[in-house]
Amino acid sequence: MSPEQEAEYCDYVASRMDSMRRLAYLVCGDWHRAEDAVQTAFVKLYLNWTRSKIDSMDSYVRRIVINSVKDVQRRYWFRREHSTDDLPDTPRPSEEDASTDRLVVRQALARLPHRRRVTLVLRYWEDLSVEQTAQIMRCSTATVKSQTARGLAALRGLLSDSLDDEREGLKQ
Amino acid sequence: MNDDIRGVLGAVLPPVEPPTRHTPDDLLAAGRRARRARRIAYASTAAVVLAVALVAAAVVPGAVNHLSTPAAAGPRTGADYPAIGGDQYRDDTTGTLSKRLRTAHAEAAPHVTVQPATWTDAKGKQVVDDLPLELTAQVDDAVPAYFTSGDVAEKNSHEELAITLYAPGTWKEAPATTDGFDDNGDSEYLAWCDSLMPVDRDELASAIDPEFGTCAKADGPGGERIYAYGTDMVKSASVDLTSFTVVAYREDHTAVSVSNRCGTYNEKFTKPTCDLEDLSYSVGQLTDLAVDAPSIPDVKTK
Numbered sequence: 001m002s003p004e005q006e007a008e009y010c011d012y013v014a015s016r017m018d019s020m021r022r023l024a025y026l027v028c029g030d031w032h033r034a035e036d037a038v039q040t041a042f043v044k045l046y047l048n049w050t051r052s053k054i055d056s057m058d059s060y061v062r063r064i065v066i067n068s069v070k071d072v073q074r075r076y077w078f079r080r081e082h083s084t085d086d087l088p089d090t091p092r093p094s095e096e097d098a099s100t101d102r103l104v105v106r107q108a109l110a111r112l113p114h115r116r117r118v119t120l121v122l123r124y125w126e127d128l129s130v131e132q133t134a135q136i137m138r139c140s141t142a143t144v145k146s147q148t149a150r151g152l153a154a155l156r157g158l159l160s161d162s163l164d165d166e167r168e169g170l171k172q
Numbered sequence: 173m174n175d176d177i178r179g180v181l182g183a184v185l186p187p188v189e190p191p192t193r194h195t196p197d198d199l200l201a202a203g204r205r206a207r208r209a210r211r212i213a214y215a216s217t218a219a220v221v222l223a224v225a226l227v228a229a230a231v232v233p234g235a236v237n238h239l240s241t242p243a244a245a246g247p248r249t250g251a252d253y254p255a256i257g258g259d260q261y262r263d264d265t266t267g268t269l270s271k272r273l274r275t276a277h278a279e280a281a282p283h284v285t286v287q288p289a290t291w292t293d294a295k296g297k298q299v300v301d302d303l304p305l306e307l308t309a310q311v312d313d314a315v316p317a318y319f320t321s322g323d324v325a326e327k328n329s330h331e332e333l334a335i336t337l338y339a340p341g342t343w344k345e346a347p348a349t350t351d352g353f354d355d356n357g358d359s360e361y362l363a364w365c366d367s368l369m370p371v372d373r374d375e376l377a378s379a380i381d382p383e384f385g386t387c388a389k390a391d392g393p394g395g396e397r398i399y400a401y402g403t404d405m406v407k408s409a410s411v412d413l414t415s416f417t418v419v420a421y422r423e424d425h426t427a428v429s430v431s432n433r434c435g436t437y438n439e440k441f442t443k444p445t446c447d448l449e450d451l452s453y454s455v456g457q458l459t460d461l462a463v464d465a466p467s468i469p470d471v472k473t474k
Contacts, residue, residue, distance in 0.1 A: 006200060013196040021192060026181060031190050039194055039202065046203025106184045124177040152177070159180075 001049060009049050012057065013042050020065050026121045028069045029110050037068035044068075062126065063136045066118055108158035116151030123148055334433065335465055338362065340425040345397065362419045362429050363387055363399040376400040377455035380416070382448065392463050396420040400455050402448060414448045416455050420462040428465040430458045 001009070020041065024034035041064040045057075109117060115137070122133045123144070130148075134141045194202075343362050365387035369379040372390055379388035382402035392398045399419045415433040422428065432453040453461075 009203075010196040010200055013199055017192060017194075017196070018189075021189070022185060026184060029184075035193055039199065042194075042199045043202045043206050046200065047206055049203075102183055102186070105180055109181070109184055120177070121181060124174055125181045127174070127178070155180070 001046075005049060009046060013045075016058070016061065017042075020061060023062065023121065023126060024065050024069050026109070026125055027066065027114075027118055029106060033069065037065055040068040041065045059132060059136055062122070063138075066122075066136065070114070104159065108155055111158055112151055112154055116147050116154065119144055119147040120151045120155065334429075334431045335461065336429040336431075337465065338427040338429070343421075343427045345421050345427075362427055363401055363417070365399070365401055368399075373398065373459065374456070376418075376459060380455065382414075392420055392459075394463065395423040396463060398459060398462065400459065402455075414451065416448070416451055416453065416458055418455065418458040418462045420459075420465075428462050430462040430465065432458060 017038070020038045021031075021034050024037045025031055028034055028037070041061055044064050045061055048060075109120075112120070118137065119133060122128050122136060123130070128136070130141045130144045134144045137144065345362075367386050369381075369386055369388045370390070371379045371388050373392065376388045376390055376398070377400070380386060380400055380402045387399050387401040390398050390400075397420070399421075401417055403415045403417075415431055417429060417431040417433075419427060419429045432451050434451055
């Protein structure tokens with residue numbers, strides 16, 4: 001890669017780093033995994049930089065980020081399967097993190113199936129069209145529409161359940 | 173409505189985000205390293221192929237003619253073979269690991285108490301059998317049947333042996349980077365390689381290069397096409413995963429993956445404890461297990 005191309009690459013990374021981290025975080029709910037996924041995505045982008053077209057670059061990087069999140073989750077298989085006699089330390093939320101609303105929404109989002117979560121994040125957080133979302137997820141527009149509808153319905157249900165629970169807790 | 177939902181999603185983000193660990197310059201350096209590693213791997217493979225061709229040409233004069241013959245075909249894929257139809261299902265699938273496989277397992281990890289075997293379908297449903305190393309399950313069409321021996325570690329980390337059987341039509345035989353995902357976001361490739369090194373079966377272990385993503389490929393005794401590779405991944409502050417995996421693509425159009433994996437994860441960012449040399453199984457033993465793994469029984473029509 002020429003020095004000019006490397007400079008373009010660095011400019012692009014600097015301009016997209018934060019938004020891609022947020023995208024990855026919303027999909028996986030873990031800053032460490034999000035960071036790993038974004039690192040993987042930008043390294044792959046470097047390897048394909050000369051073939052990349054500026055106008056489709058965002059879409060390309062989003063797709064790698066989404067796939068990398070899945071890949072990073074695979075690497076964490078042992079976290080899921082590890083059995084131990086000791087109970088793990090439960091991370092204590094920080095003051096900024098302790099907002100009830102944030103925890104409720106985060107838990108609701110985490111309970112959505114992976115594809116529905118990805119669909120909602122791409123459609124409503126990234127503000128992409130059905131067609132753009134389908135292109136990134138490599139599926140049909142009909143699939144995006146059905147995943148969106150089901151995802152929204154599930155999210156509404158989960159959020160209302162959580163709020164009901166919260167109200168019950170306040171009454172007691 | 174869009175703004176409402178965007179607001180809900182935005183509520184997940186904390187007001188102050190943690191600082192990023194990577195600068196654009198870090199990523200540029202990582203990209204350069206990855207490109208250099210890939211080139212070295214390709215160059216190594218090309219050098220070996222060229223050396224083999226030159227030796228063949230010197231020993232067998234006629235062989236030089238074959239050098240100009242176009243490749244017969246690209247990598248085969250499970251999709252090239254008849255897939256299991258939507259109206260068919262596999263019922264009461266049973267398989268018993270051979271005596272040789274049991275012996276190999278016991279020899280590789282004598283300290284291990286083998287836990288009851290489980291089949292797991294892709295939806296995470298597990299069926300526990302009382303008999304160790306025997307398999308029984310009902311699995312859906314085109315879903316890889318999964319068997320794991322459970323925890324085989326006596327170290328602080330978690331180690332396991334996983335044997336996965338893949339039905340016809342559910343895999344692709346090709347070295348691939350993790351870009352090879354299907355529409356569901358799942359990888360269709362059973363071996364993750366950036367390059368491939370053809371060798372004899374007893375040279376599989378020495379030809380693997382986890383750092384450069386080099387897989388080794390050899391022919392098996394029953395016509396299997398055997399791929400072996402290792403991973404020495406992540407090495408970030410809190411995560412480590414090492415593995416040796418052998419994949420055998422079999423003549424009956426099924427495939428089997430045998431993987432010995434060791435992982436460490438801890439929130440306290442202490443040093444990871446899994447190294448490739450600590451894995452309980454050698455590549456040779458994993459190859460024996462792959463060759464001896466049970467076949468997938470015939471598909472019954474519902």
